[in-house]
Amino acid sequence: MSPRSLYRFVSIAEAITWSLLIVGMLLKYVVQAGEWGVQIGGFLHGLVFIAYGMTAVFIGVNQHWKARLIALACLTAIIPFATIPFDQALERRGALGGGWRSTRTSDPRDHTRLSALLRWMLARPVLLASIMGIALVSIMATLLTIGPPGGAS
Numbered sequence: 001m002s003p004r005s006l007y008r009f010v011s012i013a014e015a016i017t018w019s020l021l022i023v024g025m026l027l028k029y030v031v032q033a034g035e036w037g038v039q040i041g042g043f044l045h046g047l048v049f050i051a052y053g054m055t056a057v058f059i060g061v062n063q064h065w066k067a068r069l070i071a072l073a074c075l076t077a078i079i080p081f082a083t084i085p086f087d088q089a090l091e092r093r094g095a096l097g098g099g100w101r102s103t104r105t106s107d108p109r110d111h112t113r114l115s116a117l118l119r120w121m122l123a124r125p126v127l128l129a130s131i132m133g134i135a136l137v138s139i140m141a142t143l144l145t146i147g148p149p150g151g152a153s
Helices: 003-029 038-061 067-078 083-093 113-122 127-147
Strands: none
Touching: 003 038, 003 083, 038 067, 038 113, 038 127, 067 083, 113 127
16 A cells, blocks of 8 residues: 555545544434434544544655644644545645655655654564554543543533
8 A cells, every 4th residue: 555545545534434423413413313423423533533643644754744744634634524635735746656665765854763763664564553553542542531522421
């Protein structure tokens, strides 16, 4: 899976989970169907929201994005469905082109510790997936322990 296809997959998944959360909220507050729609949609959205942020940072480092662009990518997940047009804008700019940077090049940006760590992780895909999975579950578990945004309703 290329950086482009991974980013696209997660940005679409993030938009889909926004839809699930909104439908859950409509079921709860308009139809009075109870909490279940928000609980399921909210859980899935929270999980994919975090995964999108992690993916944006990882791909941003791979693609040599400036920190401001990585932050903007992460912020688009806050606005419903904004990840899709942001993905399209990145595509138009050529910011998603190319493959994984698994080897050091003459580009000075490939001579940083962060780039070395990226190459090291890319050379160990099972370890990379495990670390990302553990981070995702840990962040989600912490947030579930803290409670829902705005408190319980």
